[in-house]
Amino acid sequence: MDAVRGSFLPGCPLPAEFYQLSALEAAPLLMGQILVRHTLEGDIRCRIVETESYGGVEDKGSHAYGGRRTARTEIMFGEGGTAYIYLIYGMYHCLNVVTGPVGNPQAVLIRAVEPLTTADETLMRRYRGTVAKRPVDLSGGPGKLCRALQIDKTQNGLPLTQPGGPLWLEGGPPIAEGLVQAPRINIAYAEEYAAKPWRFYLQGNPYVSVADPRASRWTGIAKK
Template sequence: MHNSRLISPSLLGRTALEAAPLLLGQTLVRVTEDGEVRCRIVETESYGGAEDRGSHAFGNRRTARTEVMFAAGGVAYVYLIYGMYSCLNVVVGDPDDPQAVLIRAVEPLSDKDAELMLAYRGEFSGKKANLCNGPGKLCRALRIDRSLNGYPLNRGDGMLRLEAGDPVDELPIVQCPRINIDYAGEYALKPWRYYIEGNPYVSVKDKQPTPWKQA
């Protein structure tokens, strides 16, 4: 049994831009019939508010898909890309202000965690980090799908939850532009992707990342 505590409610109440770097180093826990799988969050992207052209909720667009983004911070937003791969986001901020942080990559915390993730992921090629170094990959490795859309991430007995992890001020965090959002115009260039520099599970290393400093 782990001596674990849930992530701070104040973090989940922040904007996506504030929360995205602060989620790095925190622990994502997925409970399955085989037991708990525990991972460190190592890469995130901010999708903040109605003005962000990269966001599904740009212009306060409220649809069946985006409605969960307008919830109060602390629930999961799970959507499909290419009609087949789930992506996990953490909804943050105030109600009616669509703020979400995409979880882009995680690192299993133990060999046992990695073994379960490998069993769920199925065959894959290349190095160990390829297990969960991308939003679709980590959802397959953690059995996260649309059935968890809207699920509360702040319950101690939850099947999917966020627990406090590494102190953020001890991590080498960098920031750079987000990935695959060319449609977002000038917002495609904003440095709203964050990752732990040097971590092998990061999906894409930027050539010129900027060190992130906590305000």
């Protein structure tokens, strides 16, 4: 693995050392990688096109801020490579990739994905349960993508490292250009951490939830 460029073998599970990275290191490297959801009707493969980093006890935007350990956040303190899934507003699930060593709560929120094929899109539209006129309406946002992929709390805590399981990650083609970073969304409560440019997305991709005029090109090292 090239820790700067995020070069992974296409179609192969992401290497174990990737999950030892901090969330801020892992979030841009997850861009372009493939999220696979196994369903009774077949596997759905989609490319990750937007992420947000939530890392460490110092991040006021994180559920684990200040070292907060609850039944919900305990997964964040565990070994990297598992799924952290929670419910917001009582109706929308959010999928996170836990990273970092045991005891250091790090997680990357998956905000948007793009289906790889027409067959993948067809299944996602069926599971989405509503008419999605634009790509962003299908899977542009954490709640939307979870509905389109039938992801809920039954997958919470499952490993993302095992192909053939309910949910896993594998390498995708390298991203040549267009990766930007911007402030995270809807976290005004995070005070000075709300302005941190810890959201990453592919500029111009129609599945991205929100384009930000403040976005800047990612140069290989995430701004703090």
